[in-house]
Amino acid sequence: MSTDEEINRLQALRKVLVEKNLAGIYSDDIFKEQNAIIEEKLTAAYEAQSSELINKYDINAIIEFVKEKLSDLATTYSTSTLTQLRFLLSTIFYEGFQWSYPGYSNYKISPSYQAIRDADKLGINVGCGTKIRT
Numbered sequence: 001m002s003t004d005e006e007i008n009r010l011q012a013l014r015k016v017l018v019e020k021n022l023a024g025i026y027s028d029d030i031f032k033e034q035n036a037i038i039e040e041k042l043t044a045a046y047e048a049q050s051s052e053l054i055n056k057y058d059i060n061a062i063i064e065f066v067k068e069k070l071s072d073l074a075t076t077y078s079t080s081t082l083t084q085l086r087f088l089l090s091t092i093f094y095e096g097f098q099w100s101y102p103g104y105s106n107y108k109i110s111p112s113y114q115a116i117r118d119a120d121k122l123g124i125n126v127g128c129g130t131k132i133r134t
Contacts, residue, residue: 013038017034094108
C-alpha cells in the first residue's frame with residue numbers, strides 16, 4: 001500500500017470514529033484513545049510521505065538544470081512560458097519595476113544576478129583559470 005493510500009485510509013478511519021462517537025456508539029474515552037492511535041499512525045505516514053518526496057529528487061540533476069538555465073538567460077527567457085517568465089523576472093528584479101516614459105525605472109537587479117552580470121568586469125574567472133568559459 002502506498003503512503004498516500006495509507007493516509008487516505010487513516011483519514012477515513014478517523015472520520016468513521018468521529019461519526020460513531022457523535023452517534024453515541026463509542027464513549028468519549030474510547031474515542032480519545034482510538035483517535036490518539038490514528039493520529040500517531042497519520043504522523044508516521046506523513047513523515048514517510050515527506051521522506052519519499054525528498055528522496056525523489058536528485059540534487060546533482062537540479063544543480064545541472066539551474067546551471068543550464070543561468071548560463072544562457074536569453075535562451076531561457078525566449079523558451080519560457082508566461083508563468084516561468086513571471087518567476088524569472090521576479091527573481092531578477094526582486095523589488096519589481098515600474099513603467100515611466102520612455103521606459104522602465106526604479107528597478108534593482110537582485111544581488112545574485114548582479115554578481116553573474118558583473119563577473120567578467122571584476123576579473124572573476126569562472127570555470128577556468130585563464131578565461132570565462134560560459
